[in-house]
Amino acid sequence: MTMLFVTYAGDTGTRFDRDYYTNTHLPLVLEAWGPHGLETAAAFFPASDGVGTIAVCVCRFQNEAAIRSAINSPQTERVMADVKHFTDAKPTQSRAVPL
Template identity: 45%
Template sequence: MNTSISSVVVYVTYHGTPQDRFDRDYYIAAHLPFVMKAWSQYGLLGVTALFPAPEQEGTVALCECVFRDEGAVEAAFASPEASAVMADVPRYTALAPRRFRAVAL
């Protein structure tokens, strides 16, 4: 993906053990398209899912969300659609998502 210097990356991580439920198929096929549909109108440019080896304890899944700018991040997370996005989480995991922003050096 070609992003501009002003774009903002938000990482969403899920931490747990190999025994914790995380439905990768649902996450990729349903949740991420749902997030794109809900937040692209606010400036979400793209999402990418990454999964470490299943037998490792720690990070179970990581999603990279690229937003147009800081205003887009704020608008998406404050939007009426944000509660529906969060309500979808139990469909694929009981793990709590953690968010953090990456900044260019």
């Protein structure tokens, strides 16, 4: 299993529609990347004063090859085009593998 973390940073002026993200965007991600090895995707919203990380998506893939397959798939264009519907923040990706 390999994790892909997608984080969004901002401040009190950054638009982020949590409802759209959890009810529309995450199902789109699962539909687009599921056939490539995405097993789960979950959203987290850190408690803060509104500055820094405003949202984190944890995507669990079968392995690193599955992440590459998903990211390089034609469906990724649709996933990325949807970002403008819920935020002005730019998503940042990072990976983690179990020790």
